Amino acid sequence: xxxxxxxxxxxxxxxxxxxxxxxxxxxxxxxxxxxxxxxxxxxxxxxxxxxxxxxxxxxxxxxxxxxxxxxxxxxxxxxxxxxxxxxxxxxxxxxxxxxxxxxxxxxxxxxxxxxxxxxxxxxxxxxxxxxxxxxxxxxxxxxxxxxxxxxxxxxxxxxxxxxxxxxxxxxxxxxxxxxxxxxxxxxxxxxxxxxxxxxxxxxxxxxxxxxxxxxxxxxxxxxxxxxxxxxxxxxxxxxxxxxxxxxxxxx
Numbered sequence: 180x181x182x183x184x185x186x187x188x189x190x191x192x193x194x195x196x197x198x199x200x201x202x203x204x205x206x207x208x209x210x211x212x213x214x215x216x217x218x219x220x221x222x223x224x225x226x227x228x229x230x231x232x233x234x235x236x237x238x239x240x241x242x243x244x245x246x247x248x249x250x251x252x253x254x255x256x257x258x259x260x261x262x263x264x265x266x267x268x269x270x271x272x273x274x275x276x277x278x279x280x281x282x283x284x285x286x287x288x289x290x291x292x293x294x295x296x297x298x299x300x301x302x303x304x305x306x307x308x309x310x311x312x313x314x315x316x317x318x319x320x321x322x323x324x325x326x327x328x329x330x331x332x333x334x335x336x337x338x339x340x341x342x343x344x345x346x347x348x349x350x351x352x353x354x355x356x357x358x359x360x361x362x363x364x365x366x367x368x369x370x371x372x373x374x375x376x377x378x379x380x381x382x383x384x385x386x387x388x389x390x391x392x393x394x395x396x397x398x399x400x401x402x403x404x405x406x407x408x409x410x411x412x413x414x415x416x417x418x419x420x421x422x423x424x425x426x427x428x429x430x
Contacts, residue, residue, distance in 0.1 A: 193223040193281055193307075195348035202305065203227040205341055205361060206279050209303045213272045215239065217265045217280030217290065217306075222249050224281065229255055237261060237271045266293055270300050277303040284309045284353065288328060291316070298335050304362040307344060313358030314340070325415045327385045331378065333419050334369060336362035369423035376426040384414035384422070392417070404428050 193199055202224055206214065211231075216238040219225040228236055239261040240246050246262050261271055266289055270276070278301055282290050287308050294301055308316070311324070317338040318325040332338060344357040371377040380399060387395035393410035400410075409421065417425075 192221045192350050193348060194350045195344075198344055198348050199223050199227055201342065202279065202281075202307065202359060203231070205359065206277065206305050207231060209277060209305070209361075209363070211277035211303065213274065213276035215271055215276055215278050217278060218283055219249060219260075220245055220281065222253060224279065225249065225256070226253065228279065229253065235272070239263065239265045239268050239271070241265070265290060268293075270297050272300070275300055275302055277301070277305070279305045281307045284312070284355075287312050291328060291332060295331060295335065298364065302364040304336070305341075305359070306362075307357050307359045309353070310343060310356040310358040313360045316360060316362075320416060320418050323415070326388065327381055330381045330385075330419050330422055332362065334371075334377065334423060335365055337365055338362055369420045370427075371423040372426040372429065376429055377423060380426055380429065381422055384417070388414045399429050401430060 206228070211234055213235045214228065214231070214237070216225060216228060216236070219238040219240055220242075225238060228234075237259050238249075238256065240249065241262070241264040243262070246260055249256055249260060261268060266286065278294060280290075287306075290306075294304055307313075312328070315324045315326060316328050316332050317340045318329045322329075339361045341359045341361055344359060346352040346354070346356060349357075380396065383396050383399060384392060385395075390413070391410065392412055392414055393405050395414065396410075397405065404410075409417070409425070
């Protein structure tokens with residue numbers, strides 16, 4: 180039984196066993212009791228994850244052909260595969276669960292936003308991203324790649340860049356390098372008026388990232404507030420904590 184690669188789904192399958200084992204080792208270090216794999220594809224990581232002892236495992240896969248192939252190749256996956264898009268999925272476990280995945284690059288940002296919706300249940304995420312996206316998630320203020328993803332993820336998670344993955348580790352090789360990062364839920368989440376205000380402020384500020392903050396977020400604050408010196412900076416110069424603190428001054 181064979182499967183085909185679907186470019187429309189951003190599929191690039193890992194073939195380097197060393198990288199697969201390194202990802203699984205990074206997962207195992209965090210001692211998950213419940214684990215969800217996003218986009219198992221050809222099962223490169225899945226076959227190792229199934230060997231983890233004492234772990235309740237599930238996988239979510241949108242591609243019918245891959246679901247059939249996985250069930251045929253790994254019969255122990257019976258009743259463990261959720262056949263739908265991760266972006267439409269509900270949390271598959273009660274209580275806390277970890278997430279792992281070689282995330283499809285074309286929807287990796289949306290995957291992260293969906294994980295943020297589940298953050299109360301997800302203490303750890305170990306994921307492979309296009310290297311540029313992985314670096315953006317881990318970037319600190321002042322960096323030219325620091326942006327919406329950096330701020331929203333880092334408000335709730337500590338980000339560790341674990342290792343690079345070369346193009347030749349995949350079939351077919353993507354045109355970009357990849358990177359594996361780990362997100363661990365923060366103990367000290369910065370105080371904010373509400374998450375909705377925080378998300379709105381960050382997205383608005385970075386919509387015009389090259390402009391002075393005052394010009395980009397004018398609609399969200401009273402004119403008297405905008406005289407504060409902080410508003411003369413650009414969005415990429417503000418820390419996560421500064422964004423969170425500003426929500427208390429929004430209209």
